[in-house]
Amino acid sequence: MHYLLFxxxxxxxxxxxxxFRPAHLDLARAFLANGKLKLAGAYADPVDGAxxxxxxxxxxxxxxxxDPYVANGLVTAHRIRDWNVVVGG
Numbered sequence: 001m002h003y004l005l006f007x008x009x010x011x012x013x014x015x016x017x018x019x020f021r022p023a024h025l026d027l028a029r030a031f032l033a034n035g036k037l038k039l040a041g042a043y044a045d046p047v048d049g050a051x052x053x054x055x056x057x058x059x060x061x062x063x064x065x066x067d068p069y070v071a072n073g074l075v076t077a078h079r080i081r082d083w084n085v086v087v088g089g
Contacts, residue, residue: 002038002085005052005060007069008077014047020068028052031063053083 010016017024031037036059040052054060060080069075 002083003054003057003060004081004083005054005063006079006081007050007052007075009042009047009049009069010074010076011048013074017069017074020072020074023068027063027066027068031059037063057082 038053
């Protein structure tokens with residue numbers, strides 16, 4: 001089982017994210033390094049959200065609670081969904 005974290009971004013995220021992007025990416029890299037995050041990335045054209053693949057619901061919740069994008073209002077909504085992977089790792 002994996003856990004998908006979906007983010008919805010403010011419309012002007014690309015102009016507002018710069019001060020928070022390094023800390024956001026550092027947090028994601030830390031979760032990747034400790035095996036709690038598998039993949040992550042923003043949607044392309046339009047950049048109006050992102051998806052993260054976590055190994056546990058607790059990890060996804062922890063990430064949200066510590067993410068500077070959330071703390072600074074760049075994320076307007078988020079949701080975590082259980083994902084039953086059928087094909088692939």
